[in-house]
Amino acid sequence: MRALSVSNLTREFPSGGGVRRVSLEVAAGEFLVLLGPSGCGKTTLLRLIAGLDIPSAGTIEFGDRSGSGNANSRGRIAMVFQNLALYPHMSAFENIAFPLRLIKLAPAQIDRRVRETAARAGLSAGLERRPAELSGGERQRVALARALVRDPEIILMDEALASLDARLRTSVRVELKNLQRATRRTFILVTHDQIEALALADRVAVMRAGRIEQIGSPEEIFNRPETEFVAGFVGEPAMNFFDARIAMDRGGLEIGGVRIPAAVPAGAPEAVRVGLRPADLALEPAAGAASIELKIHSVEFSGASFIVRGSLAHPGGGQQSGTSLICALATRRVEPGETHRCFFYPAKLHLFDPVSGRRID
Amino acid sequence: MKPGARAGRGGGFAMLGAALGAIVIAAAVIPLYLLAKQALTPELETFAWPPFWLPRKITLANFAQVFTVRELRGAIARSLGVGVVSAVGATAMGAMLAYAMARAGAARRAGFAALSGVRLLPMLAVAIPAAAMLGAIGLADTPDALGLAIIHCAIAIPTAALTLYAAFAAVPAEVEEAAWLDGASAVRVFLTIDLPIVRGALAAAFILCFILSWDEFGFALLLQQTNRTLPPLLYYYTVFGNVGPASALALLMMVPALCVVIALGPTLRGALITGGSR
Numbered sequence: 332m333r334a335l336s337v338s339n340l341t342r343e344f345p346s347g348g349g350v351r352r353v354s355l356e357v358a359a360g361e362f363l364v365l366l367g368p369s370g371c372g373k374t375t376l377l378r379l380i381a382g383l384d385i386p387s388a389g390t391i392e393f394g395d396r397s398g399s400g401n402a403n404s405r406g407r408i409a410m411v412f413q414n415l416a417l418y419p420h421m422s423a424f425e426n427i428a429f430p431l432r433l434i435k436l437a438p439a440q441i442d443r444r445v446r447e448t449a450a451r452a453g454l455s456a457g458l459e460r461r462p463a464e465l466s467g468g469e470r471q472r473v474a475l476a477r478a479l480v481r482d483p484e485i486i487l488m489d490e491a492l493a494s495l496d497a498r499l500r501t502s503v504r505v506e507l508k509n510l511q512r513a514t515r516r517t518f519i520l521v522t523h524d525q526i527e528a529l530a531l532a533d534r535v536a537v538m539r540a541g542r543i544e545q546i547g548s549p550e551e552i553f554n555r556p557e558t559e560f561v562a563g564f565v566g567e568p569a570m571n572f573f574d575a576r577i578a579m580d581r582g583g584l585e586i587g588g589v590r591i592p593a594a595v596p597a598g599a600p601e602a603v604r605v606g607l608r609p610a611d612l613a614l615e616p617a618a619g620a621a622s623i624e625l626k627i628h629s630v631e632f633s634g635a636s637f638i639v640r641g642s643l644a645h646p647g648g649g650q651q652s653g654t655s656l657i658c659a660l661a662t663r664r665v666e667p668g669e670t671h672r673c674f675f676y677p678a679k680l681h682l683f684d685p686v687s688g689r690r691i692d
Numbered sequence: 693m694k695p696g697a698r699a700g701r702g703g704g705f706a707m708l709g710a711a712l713g714a715i716v717i718a719a720a721v722i723p724l725y726l727l728a729k730q731a732l733t734p735e736l737e738t739f740a741w742p743p744f745w746l747p748r749k750i751t752l753a754n755f756a757q758v759f760t761v762r763e764l765r766g767a768i769a770r771s772l773g774v775g776v777v778s779a780v781g782a783t784a785m786g787a788m789l790a791y792a793m794a795r796a797g798a799a800r801r802a803g804f805a806a807l808s809g810v811r812l813l814p815m816l817a818v819a820i821p822a823a824a825m826l827g828a829i830g831l832a833d834t835p836d837a838l839g840l841a842i843i844h845c846a847i848a849i850p851t852a853a854l855t856l857y858a859a860f861a862a863v864p865a866e867v868e869e870a871a872w873l874d875g876a877s878a879v880r881v882f883l884t885i886d887l888p889i890v891r892g893a894l895a896a897a898f899i900l901c902f903i904l905s906w907d908e909f910g911f912a913l914l915l916q917q918t919n920r921t922l923p924p925l926l927y928y929y930t931v932f933g934n935v936g937p938a939s940a941l942a943l944l945m946m947v948p949a950l951c952v953v954i955a956l957g958p959t960l961r962g963a964l965i966t967g968g969s970r
Contacts, residue, residue: 383869410873416866420888430874477874 333394334359334485334517335380340389342375343541350376351541352389359484362511362518366528367538368564373521374413376538377487380519381410393484409478410487415470415494417462423449423473424458430481444480451513452476453506468499475507479514488520492527504530525565529553537561559604559688562681568609568638568658574685575605584680587643591621593677599691606681609638612659612673620674625657627667637661644670730939731755738935754940761937763925770837771906771922772948778844779901785845786852786897787860787890791882793853794860803857807850815847816910823914832915840915844908848901855900859893860886895956903949 335357343349350372357363365373378384380391382405393407409430418426424445431441449458454472462470471494478486492500492507508531511518522528528535529549536546537560545557556562562570575584575591577599583592584605616622625641632638640656659673682691730738731754733747758764792799822843826832831839863886871881887894909923916924922945929938 381869381873383873405873405875408873410870412866412870414864414866416864416870418867418871418885418889420891429871429876433875433880477870481874 332359333357334361335519336392337376337380338390338392340376340379340386340391342379342384342386344375348372348375349541350379353541353543355536355543355546357485357517357519359517360515362508362520362531362533364528364532364535365519365521365538366523366525366535366565368523371538372541373523373538374489375541377410377489377519377521380485381408381487383410406481407484408487409481409483409485411474411478411489411491413490413493415462415474415491417470417473417477419462422459422461423454423465423469426462426473427458427476427480429477434481445476448476448480449473451510452479467495468503471495471503475510479510479516483516485517485519488518490521490523492522493524500527507531526567529565535565537564539564555690556606556681557690559606559683562606562683566608570606570608570681571612571657573605573607573657575603577601577603586623589623589643591623591677591680593621593680596682596691599682600684600686602685603691604683604685604688606683607675607679609658609660611679612657612675614639614659614661614663614665614671614673616672616674617676619676621677622672622674623657624670625659625673626670627665628656629667630661630665632664637664639665639671641671727939727942730935731943733936735936754936755944757934757937758940758944761925763920764941766835767920767922767925770835770916770919774837774841774844774921775902775905777838777841778848778905779898781841781845782848782852782901783856783894783898786849786901787856787887787894789849789853790856791860791886793857794863803853807853810847810850819911819914822911826915833917833919835919837916837919837921840912840921841905843911843915844901844905847908847911848904851900851904852897855897856890856893859890863889899952899956902952906945906948 333356335355337353337355340353340355341349341351343351348370353372353376355376365376367373375384379386418429421429427445427449428441431444436444445458449455449472452472452475454469454476457465457469462473465473471491474491478488492503495503504527507518511531518531520527520531529552532549534546535549535552537544537552539560545552545561547555552561552565556565559572563572573586575586577595578585578590581595583590583595584603585591586605624644625639626644627639627641629640630637637660639659639661641659642656657673665671683689684691729747732750732752734749734751734753737744737748789799789803793803794800823832826839826843831842833839867889868881868885871885872878876884907923909927912921913924913927920928922941926938926941926945929941
């Protein structure tokens with residue numbers, strides 16, 4: 332069942348930003364994450380869906396039937412704002428009760444539903460306190476409970492976890508995912524944090540400069556990025572990119588003069604951009620793996636592995652290959668200044684058109 | 693840098709600040725002291741030559757005499773009434789104006805232009821036409837001083853609006869948007885979200901408007917020639933040479949303002965400094 336359909340939505344600002352001809356379908360009960368750098372239009376898109384801003388072109392439709400339109404969107408939608416936007420003069424209880432008081436529910440019913448929803452959002456005590464007297468996590472839960480209490484069809488969240496510290500953010504993230512599963516509501520969350528996006532989403536829409544670059548499951552986004560931008564934006568440490576040439580016999584690639592045996596797609600142009608995730612580049616040899624030689628510049632210990640950064644060691648490497656530093660993950664400590672051979676499976680390479688930035692298969 | 697160097701400079705500034713503060717406080721306190729001295733001593737002491745600073749004979753006779761004035765009770769009631777009615781009206785209208793100014797660019801420009809215009813206009817220049825107009829519709833010199841309350845309200849609106857503007861501007865737009873998405877109408881958002889949030893500034897605006905009316909002399913003199921409020925009453929007192937009782941009355945007139953400022957001191961200070969957003 333469809334919860335929301337956006338087509339050719341446009342809203343531009345004189346100062347820049349906004350969205351251009353964005354189309355999107357969201358299924359009921361889906362958790363969609365809008366991911367992108369600041370200024371990519373993700374918050375604009377969310378505000379348009381909420382009805383807080385008016386599109387200059389395009390349509391937004393709610394529910395299955397088309398034409399239900401924007402007019403009655405308010406009752407179907409709830410939103411959690413980036414700064415939470417709690418009512419500072421009301422207690423936590425009154426904050427959550429506010430939407431119910433507006434629909435003139437009986438006081439006993441309001442009391443029951445507020446307490447139920449608060450418990451569901453993980454808020455048991457402190458309902459009588461004002462937002463200023465609550466901790467960051469509690470404020471977050473009050474805002475979430477206020478959004479849930481009317482039982483809306485769609486819950487919009489704008490960078491809603493950004494105000495929390497890292498540890499709390501992780502635990503609230505887990506709760507949020509569980510909550511969404513339990514309530515079976517449609518969630519649309521805006522974030523610039525790709526880890527949050529991959530962790531929460533059923534589908535991720537990666538946005539850039541007012542457009543959707545790619546929309547798909549977290550696995551698709553991570554494993555098969557459709558554009559160089561998506562490939563570089565998602566994943567930490569970020570993907571390595573090389574300028575490469577297709578070998579004359581089309582039986583492999585040349586990166587900085589080194590031939591890599593790899594399957595070359597039929598339609599590939601002579602020059603390509605090649606991406607390789609640091610996690611796919613290891614210091615240990617493996618059967619069937621290709622290799623490059625790295626002159627190590629820096630080593631960081633990250634707990635699970637060592638993050639190694641270096642430049643191509645062999646002649647024709649480094650600057651000519653269109654990358655500054657190449658990042659690899661090592662299982663043992665190596666020292667800056669040393670040269671190491673790094674191994675990868677050619678199948679793990681992502682090829683992109685250097686002009687359009689689109690994936691080549 | 694040596695830690696002492698900074699502290700030393702800070703100390704110098706602190707002393708300069710304290711000295712300036714002392715001058716300002718003296719300028720405010722010395723006239724008050726002289727007024728209190730005049731009110732509490734017989735008139736002979738007030739006009740003694742050479743004058744002396746400390747009172748020699750304390751008496752409450754001046755206060756006693758003030759309370760024998762037949763007009764006094766009516767004037768107090770009238771001043772209070774005019775003050776409350778005009779301050780409520782000005783705060784209510786000022787709040788609506790300030791809200792519009794805080795939320796819409798066009799209203800902000802028009803509002804500031806109008807408010808500065810009203811403030812730059814010498815009030816007494818319009819006093820005579822205003823008195824004539826109110827007289828024509830039978831609102832001049834009525835026992836309830838409704839005409840004067842209307843004028844005071846108009847005078848006080850800029851004060852109220854400027855006091856409230858910063859407070860409304862400090863309410864985050866997202867809070868209003870949240871209330872709107874929760875299903876509240878625009879009027880409802882204003883009444884149940886914005887007004888309670890800026891209540892400190894509302895109190896500050898009300899008090900400033902009240903004091904403005906309580907002290908206002910020119911319009912009161914022109915409009916309420918027989919049904920007087922306190923400032924004209926005080927004026928007539930002084931004019932007829934009753935310096936002692938007039939001083940006592942002047943001192944008494946400060947009582948309501950002082951009560952309010954003491955009672956609401958911390959709230960009011962916060963509201964005036966921060967715009968009352970918390």
